[in-house]
Structure formats: structure tokens, C-alpha cells
Amino acid sequence: MGAQSPPTGHDVELAAKAAGGDRQAYGELVRRHASAVRGLLRRLGADSATADDLAQDAFIAGFEQVAEFRGEGTFAGWIKKIAARLYLKKVKREARLIFSDTVEPAEEMGNRDASSDAASRIDLDDALKALSRGERLCVSLCYGADWSHGEAAEALNIPIGTVKSHVKRGLDKLRAKLARPEEGARREAHG
Amino acid sequence: MAEPDFEAQLTRLFAEPPAFQDAPLFNAEVAAKLDRGWAMRRLFIGGAGTVAGLFGAFQILSTRFSTEIAQLSRNGGHNLTAEYDAGVAKINSVLTTPASAEAVWLAAALAVVALAFAVTRIVEEL
Numbered sequence: 032m033g034a035q036s037p038p039t040g041h042d043v044e045l046a047a048k049a050a051g052g053d054r055q056a057y058g059e060l061v062r063r064h065a066s067a068v069r070g071l072l073r074r075l076g077a078d079s080a081t082a083d084d085l086a087q088d089a090f091i092a093g094f095e096q097v098a099e100f101r102g103e104g105t106f107a108g109w110i111k112k113i114a115a116r117l118y119l120k121k122v123k124r125e126a127r128l129i130f131s132d133t134v135e136p137a138e139e140m141g142n143r144d145a146s147s148d149a150a151s152r153i154d155l156d157d158a159l160k161a162l163s164r165g166e167r168l169c170v171s172l173c174y175g176a177d178w179s180h181g182e183a184a185e186a187l188n189i190p191i192g193t194v195k196s197h198v199k200r201g202l203d204k205l206r207a208k209l210a211r212p213e214e215g216a217r218r219e220a221h222g
Numbered sequence: 223m224a225e226p227d228f229e230a231q232l233t234r235l236f237a238e239p240p241a242f243q244d245a246p247l248f249n250a251e252v253a254a255k256l257d258r259g260w261a262m263r264r265l266f267i268g269g270a271g272t273v274a275g276l277f278g279a280f281q282i283l284s285t286r287f288s289t290e291i292a293q294l295s296r297n298g299g300h301n302l303t304a305e306y307d308a309g310v311a312k313i314n315s316v317l318t319t320p321a322s323a324e325a326v327w328l329a330a331a332l333a334v335v336a337l338a339f340a341v342t343r344i345v346e347e348l
Contacts, residue, residue, distance in 0.1 A: 054256050061253070062245075064239075065248055066240060066242055066245060067239035087251060090252045091255055091256065094256055154235075170232075202228070205232065
């Protein structure tokens with residue numbers, strides 16, 4: 032007996048099949064989007080083990096709720112929102128001091144391959160380490176999980192102005208960090 | 223760099239998912255969890271269906287017994303004792319005659335199985 036080929040089709044079609052109980056179709060969605068969810072959770076500040084546990088929980092929860100996904104947005108965005116909410120729930124439960132100004136050393140994002148985009152990803156992940164927990168969380172929610180400032184404020188239970196100021200400070204730091212390699216390259220080219 | 227350009231660049235960087243060497247393992251773990259959850263769900267649905275079936279069968283049998291009692295009450299003015307004895311004898315004959323008893327219990331068992339099957343299918347459809 033030959034191995035079954037993986038289901039094909041658009042995410043919305045696969046999600047519709049998964050809503051009918053087709054676990055193979057959902058497995059294909061997991062295969063397509065697992066890395067994005069695992070990466071987002073790390074960028075939000077979770078360590079590798081926690082990020083992977085939460086990513087698994089997010090996909091399990093996603094299967095239970097997949098009938099609610101109607102294709103208004105992308106499946107990746109939808110499942111990332113579930114994952115981000117799970118992470119925020121965990122962070123709240125552990126009562127961490129997220130919005131302190133201390134910059135905590137973040138864990139290296141492990142197990143990456145050496146693709147052509149690796150350099151830019153390393154830049155982003157390195158740059159994110161320079162942000163405080165609050166800045167990192169707000170920037171990653173708004174740019175990585177595609178949340179609005181209002182959604183982030185509501186989920187974090189903080190004023191929207193606080194989210195905006197954390198995002199702005201975070202962007203300033205990221206701009207400075209990400210601009211540096213370009214400046215270095217320019218200097219090398221001129222030198 | 224202008225702000226919108228930088229934000230677009232940032233969005234693009236965030237949209238590029240990192241590649242994980244252990245991706246197949248992760249996918250397999252999610253699949254295993256889904257299978258476990260599905261098996262538990264089926265077990266729960268099957269259990270619930272069996273309980274519902276047993277309850278239904280019990281209700282059918284009690285209704286049959288109640289009907290006999292009601293019949294006895296209606297005829298109570300005549301010969302209560304004789305009717306009661308006849309009713310009890312009838313119930314006993316139904317339950318104790320080998321062929322009849324087998325038929326009743328077989329019907330009850332089939333009702334349990336049918337109800338369990340029906341409830342399982344209905345819940346799965348939901």
C-alpha cells in the first residue's frame with residue numbers, strides 16, 4: 032500500500048475540510064503554518080519549549096474552532112491570533128512584570144536552517160532582543176500577529192496609549208538596530 | 223528611512239517564518255495529539271450513547287410495567303385481586319417464559335445498541 036499524498040488546495044478549502052473532521056487536511060495546515068506560529072511565539076518572548084507547547088495547544092484549539100474560520104482573513108493570521116492569546120493568558124497567569132523597562136536576554140531562536148532569508152531573520156530576532164518585554168510584546172503583536180493597537184490594549188488590559196508608546200519606542204530601537212548593518216555595508220563599499 | 227517604508231520592511235520581516243529543522247517532529251506531535259483527542263471524544267460519545275440507550279431501554283420497560291398497573295387500576299372495581307394476580311402472572315409469563323424473556327431482553331439490548339449508535343451519529347454530525 033502506497034503512502035497517501037498530502038492534501039492540496041487553498042487554506043480556506045483545507046479549513047473547510049478540517050471543519051468536517053478531516054484531520055489530514057488540518058495536518059496540511061499545520062505543516063504549512065507551524066513555523067510561523069512557533070516563530071511568532073518566540074518573538075513574543077516565549078522560550079523554545081514554552082513556544083512549542085503553546086504552538087501545539089494553539090493548533091489543537093484551532094482544530095476545535097476551525098468551523099469558525101470563514102476565510103475573511105488568512106488562516107495564518109487566524110491561528111497566530113489563537114497562539115498569541117494563549118501566550119498572553121500564560122503570561123498573565125504567571126504574573127510576569129511585562130511592562131517594566133528592563134531588557135531581558137532572550138533565548139536564541141534555535142534550529143534554523145541556512146536559507147537565503149536567514150540573515151534578515153537573524154537581524155530581526157537579534158534586534159528584538161534589544162527591546163523591553165513590553166515593547167517586544169507590543170511590536171510582535173502588532174506587526175507579527177497583525178493585531179491593531181486597540182486589540183493589543185484590550186488583550187493586555189492596558190490603555191491604548193501605553194501600547195502605542197511601547198510600539199513607538201520599540202520601532203525606534205528596531206530601526207536603529209536594523210539600520211546598522213546597512214550602514215556598515217555602505218561604509219565597506221565606500222571604503 | 224521613511225516610517226511607512228520601515229513599517230513595511232518590518233511587516234515583511236515578521237511575515238518570513240523561520241525554518242525549523244525539527245518541523246516534521248513537531249507536525250507529528252500535533253497529529254498524535256489530534257488523534258488522541260479524537261479517540262477520547264469517540265470513547266466519550268460512545269459511552270454517552272450507551273448510557274442514553276440503557277436509560278431509554280429502562281424507560282421502555284418501566285412504561286410497559288406501568289401500563290399493566292394502569293390496566294389493573296381501571297378494572298379495580300371488579301375483581302381487584304383476580305386482576306392483579308392475572309397481571310402479575312402475565313408479566314411473569316412475559317419475563318420468565320424462556321422464549322418470551324429472551325425476546326424481551328434481546329429487544330432491550332437491540333434498543334440499547336440502536337440508541338447508542340443513533341446518539342453517536344447525531345453527536346458526530348453536530
